[in-house]
Amino acid sequence: MVKVRGQKVKLTTSGYVAKDLTLIQKTKKKVNKKLAAAAEAVRVAEEKAKLKAQNEIQLPETRNSDDPRPTKKGWRNKQRVLVFASRGINFQGRHMMENMRRLLPHSKKESKMDRKDSLFEINEIAEMKNCNKCVFFESRKAGDLYLWISNIPSGPSMKFLMENVNTMEELKFTGNCLKGSRAILSFDPTFDTAPHLKLMKELFSQVFGTPYHFPRSQPFIDHVFTFTVLDNRIWFRNFQIMEEDGSLVEIGPRFVLNPIKIFDGSFNGLTAWSNPQFVTPGKYRAELKKSIAGKYSNRIQQKIEYERAKPKLSDKLGTSDDIFQIQPEQNKS
């Protein structure tokens, strides 16, 4: 407050000064804003870097249409499995097939194949679907289920007899896993002993192993497939990893593969290996029936033989009996 002409007057800034002041304020605000923006930008950049480090695909801000298409770098192991069955498959086989499709995210469906067509046509079907592996469920009479696993264009194909099938729907299997998650494949040490087993191991790991970075796969690894060689057969189990320290629960399915033959080519070719201990299920059933049927006739036959060969005199007393005579020991008095 200043005295002007005897009156107290409030000093105010002049218009010009005020303008200057506001200008200064504005510039200050601008500067602050800029600083903030800069900080923001820095933060965003950091986050982006993190995301990138987490294998996220970062698209550039702009791209030219002439540039080549950006390729996905994650998925390298290109396995596609065709899973289907022949006509006449029963409910258990069908459920088994469905389970297989659920467990293998890199699988493709196909409708049932007529049994009249030869197996060689499976190659064409697979080519059409762009699959390089095939799992084919062949059903025969009396509920026998055969499993074909083949490497489609050229590679080997294997035929197994599927036994002791328990599907995932059974209530005794209490475990659960993410649909499409990858699995650890555990093989018996026996798989390294013979060349045909080594080949089987390789084919199993390509068919049952979900490829890394497969687009439809889930990120975490929460179950284990075990393959064991016991009694000339391959036993398959699927366990859920409950705790990292080793507690496991079975998810299912369960099956036993009885290997029959390994062929040179896919559904054709020469036999590269055959199982000498394999007995076809039809033959097995026939043997069983025979053994039951033969009981009565065997018994009759035995009786006849006995009657024929029975000696008339059981104890022939002759001179040669003197040869072996056991004298009682004399008491030495």
Add this chain to the structure above:
Amino acid sequence: MKMSDIDMSDNDSIVDSDVELQEAFARGDLKPGLVILEKDEKTSVKKPLEINNIPRLKSLLHEIQLPASFSWVEKLDVISDLAPLAPEIAVQLDDHRERREKEINVANSRKKKKPKKGTPTTSLKSIEDDPIHNDFRRELNFHRQAQSAIMTCLPRLKALGVPTKRPDDYFAEMAKSDSHMQKVASVLLKKQTATEKAEKVRKIRDQKKFAKQTQIQVLQGRQKAKKEMIENVKKYRKGEKNSLDFLEERRSMNKKGPTVNMNKKRELKNEHYGYGGQKKGLKRNTRESLDNFPERNFRGGRGGMNRGGGRVSRGGGGGMSRGGGGGMSRGGGGGMSRGGGMSRGGGRGRMGNMNRGLGGGGDRDDGNRGGRGRGGMRRGGGDRGGGRDGYGGMHRGGGRGGGSGQGGKAKRPGKSNRMKMKANQ
């Protein structure tokens, strides 16, 4: 032809027909011993086709193998041996084995009976052949193999930075639907409750068994004691024994009585005056009463004092003649007791109902009521009958005239007795 214990090294010829055999025998080449015919190649069983083209297999493997540039993460395959057996699991395995062995033994012993038509008659010879135990072991081994696989793989994956554990807030589609998992959970729960129930039932059964055993023991003990008492009494009566000490012993032995912690004063008073008014309804003919017959607390006190009447009630000291007592009562009582048997309560000296005054009357009644009068002694029941009428025998307390008898509710004497009383008056 194969000859097992013949030395044919010098003879190169192969004999395979009867004629040639005879010739060989004549020559002296054949010696005694077992001669086995070798099967002809043509008629022998056809061997199954066995193909093992190892070079081709190896080349195939080479063809299909993934390129070496692919890291292990692409495949995730491991060769895994069995993980070490946890001790709890080893215990479980042994338990299972024992159980199965027991079952096999039972099954084998039962096999001697003819099996039902249609039941499988597989013979379980030993635990090694048992499919159930082998199944258990096999599954255990698969479990162990999987465990060893994850123990090697998971650290390796962690080192490579691959996420393995699913976080709790990660919700995604599972291989089995939620409804299915609910079904599984309900089945598990059912199983659990069923086993728990079975456990409970088994426990109760065992408890009952044990209780029954103890009960039998106790009853037998009592019977024994009773027998002894009778014998002692007999001996006394015959004069072999001089003192009545056995009575006292008896009393202390059998003093089960109430299990309440009472002080000595109370106990003495109980002894002297009896046990006070008993509850109603103890005279019922129920299973419990039959089971517990002859009663534990077979005290004369229950009978109640026979006030001027001799209305007898049960619990009377079973006709046990005590001490001095009138000869009359003795005789009667003695007879009675022999007929009726020993009463327990008598042993304890609850000779109640001994009303001297009523001795005569009682005796007379005796005749009517005694087992003998009615034709035959009933041991067990007679016991009751005899014992009930606490006749013949004086209470230890003697002068107090059925002191223990004061315990029970005094009952109105029956008509016949009332008449008598009137007559006496």
